[in-house]
C-alpha cells in the first residue's frame with residue numbers, strides 16, 4: 151500500500167514534469183482552426199502559442215487579454231486587414247499588463263474609432279494602457295476618433311503608462327484631437343523606423359502628441375502631418391523630454407505654433423541627427439516656451455517657414471547644426487540661429503532632391519473635401535550630395551551606439567566623423583589635402599569659424 155502510494159506520487163510528478171517540459175508550442179490558424187482572430191486569442195496559451203492569420207478582411211475588434219502571444223499574418227499587411235468599421239471601438243486593445251512578448255505583426259489596422267471611456271475615445275487603431283506590447287510591421291491607417299466625444303487622443307495608436315516597442319510600421323491618415331498618428335502620456339516607448347505620414351490632429355501633435363513622457367523616437371520619417379487648429383504639426387509635447395534621433399521631419403503644418411515642433415510646459419527634449427525641412431506654421435515653426443528648453447545637435451534645419459512674427463519663446467541650444475533658407479525674420483531659427491559659432495553653419499545642405507508640396511500645400515486640407523492636396527506631396531530625397539557642407543560636419547566627438555544606423559540603415563558614422571542630418575553619406579574617406587599639416591587644435595578653430 152505504502153509502495154503504491156509512493157509509486158503513484160512519482161508517476162504524478164513525472165507526468166507533471168513532462169507536461170511542463172515538453173509542452174509543444176502550437177501554431178493556431180485563422181480561419182482554419184478558429185473562425186475569428188479573437189477566438190484564436192481566447193484559445194491560445196500565454197507564453198506558448200501563436201495565432202497566424204490567413205489573407206482576408208476581418209471585421210472585428212481584438213483584445214489581447216494579457217496574453218504573451220504573437221498575433222501575425224501569414225502574408226503581410228497588404229493582404230491581411232483588421233477593419234473595425236461599424237464596431238465603434240479601438241481595433242486592437244492592450245489593457246491587461248501585456249509586455250513586449252505580446253506581439254502584433256503584419257496587419258492593416260483600420261476603421262477604429264477608439265473606446266474604453268464613457269465620454270472620451272482614445273486609440274483608434276491600437277489602444278494601449280498600462281501595457282507594453284510590440285507593434286511591428288503593420289499599416290495603421292484611416293482610424294478616425296469620434297467627433298461627438300469630449301476628448302480623444304491617438305488616432306493611430308494611444309499609449310498610456312507604456313514602454314511599448316513600435317517599429318517598422320506605416321502610420322498614415324489617422325485623425326484625432328491630440329496625436330493624429332500616435333499619442334503618449336506617462337510613457338517611455340521606443341518608436342523606431344516608422345513612416346508617420348499625413349495624420350491630422352484637430353488640436354495638437356499632428357504626427358505625435360507627447361504628454362508627461364520620455365522615450366526614444368528614432369529613424370522615423372514624419373511627414374505631411376497637420377495640427378489643424380493649434381500646434382505641433384509633426385510633434386507637439388508638454389512636460390516631456392524624449393530623445394529624437396535621426397528622424398526626418400518634412401512638410402508638416404500647424405494652424406498656430408510649431409509647424410515642425412511644439413516644445414511646451416517645461417519640456418526638455420534632445421534633437422540629434424535630425425533633418426527638419428519644409429515645415430510651416432503661422433508662428434515660429436519650432437516653438438519653445440513655458441520654461442522649456444531644447445538641445446539640437448548634428449541636425450539640418452532648412453527651408454522651413456512661418457507666416458507671422460515670433461511670440462515669446464525660450465531659446466534652444468544648437469551645436470553642429472545647419473540652419474539655412476528658413477523664412478526670414480518670422481521664426482526663431484532664422485532670426486537668431488547662431489551660424490559661425492558652436493560648429494553651426496548656414497549653407498544649402500545640397501540634398502539629392504528637395505521636398506515639394508506640389509504647389510497646393512502639405513497634406514490634405516480638410517476644408518476641401520473633393521480634393522486630396524496630400525496626394526502630390528513629394529518628401530524629396532534628403533541624402534547629401536557629394537560636396538554637401540553637412541558631410542563630416544557633425545560633432546567630432548560624437549560616438550554612435552553599437553550598431554547604430556542612420557535613417558537609411560547605413561552606419562551612423564562614415565569617414566570617422568558624423569554628418570549633420572538624418573542621413574550619413576558613405577564615400578571614399580580620403581584625407582583632405584588642405585588639412586594634412588594642421589594640428590587638431592587649428593582644425594577645431596577653423597571649424598568653429600565656418
Ligand SMILES: [Ca+2]
Nearest residue numbers: 507508511523
Ligand atoms: Ca500637396
Ligand SMILES: [Ca+2]
Nearest residue numbers: 514515518521
Ligand atoms: Ca482636401
Ligand SMILES: [Ca+2]
Nearest residue numbers: 542564567569
Ligand atoms: Ca561622415
